[in-house]
Amino acid sequence: MAIISLLFRMPSCNTKKFSISTMVVPSGTTKGNIKDEVKISGVSDVKALAGVNYSLLNHALLRMYMPGKKGFADDAYYTSQMVASFSDIRQQETDLLAKYAAALKNGDAAFSKKNCELAKTNYATANSLLPDEVVPKEKLLAAEKCVKKKRTKIIRQL
Numbered sequence: 001m002a003i004i005s006l007l008f009r010m011p012s013c014n015t016k017k018f019s020i021s022t023m024v025v026p027s028g029t030t031k032g033n034i035k036d037e038v039k040i041s042g043v044s045d046v047k048a049l050a051g052v053n054y055s056l057l058n059h060a061l062l063r064m065y066m067p068g069k070k071g072f073a074d075d076a077y078y079t080s081q082m083v084a085s086f087s088d089i090r091q092q093e094t095d096l097l098a099k100y101a102a103a104l105k106n107g108d109a110a111f112s113k114k115n116c117e118l119a120k121t122n123y124a125t126a127n128s129l130l131p132d133e134v135v136p137k138e139k140l141l142a143a144e145k146c147v148k149k150k151r152t153k154i155i156r157q158l
Contacts, residue, residue, distance in 0.1 A: 012047045050131055052092045056085050100129045100136075107139060116146035 048054060061082045063075040107122030120143035126136035 049093055049096055051096055051129070052089060054089060056082070056089060061086065096129060100126050100133075103129065104136060104139070107136075107143070111139070111143060111146070114146070116143050116150055119143040120147055 059082070061079075063078050103122045103126035107119045107126065110116075110122060111119035120140065123136050123140040123143050127133070127140055130136070
């Protein structure tokens, strides 16, 4: 009899932890004579985003135990609290992605109007929000090249 922690890991994703107590499982219990499934929603594997607080995931998202002889159950209150807290993480991710998308959109608008400095600022913002993404890096290089080209043109006119 023990408390078992299950860790689910995928490359570049956050680890998910689940806890199962077998402390009070009666002898003779087999897969055929117990309920062995608990469903939770709102938890998925996604790439971790810089700037999002994932410390909640250091705790088990689900605690299962055997309250009687019929099967395992989750601690419903604990699970509901963890799922609610997990939605806070999702909101942080949504907010970050919205800021990233806005910075790219504003950068594209500025670049199309030949406002290279503003485009550069917006692409740098997008790059700082999601530093592992390639698109803002490429657009930032193009904006920097545009800025240099404009400066060179101004210098030649002097």
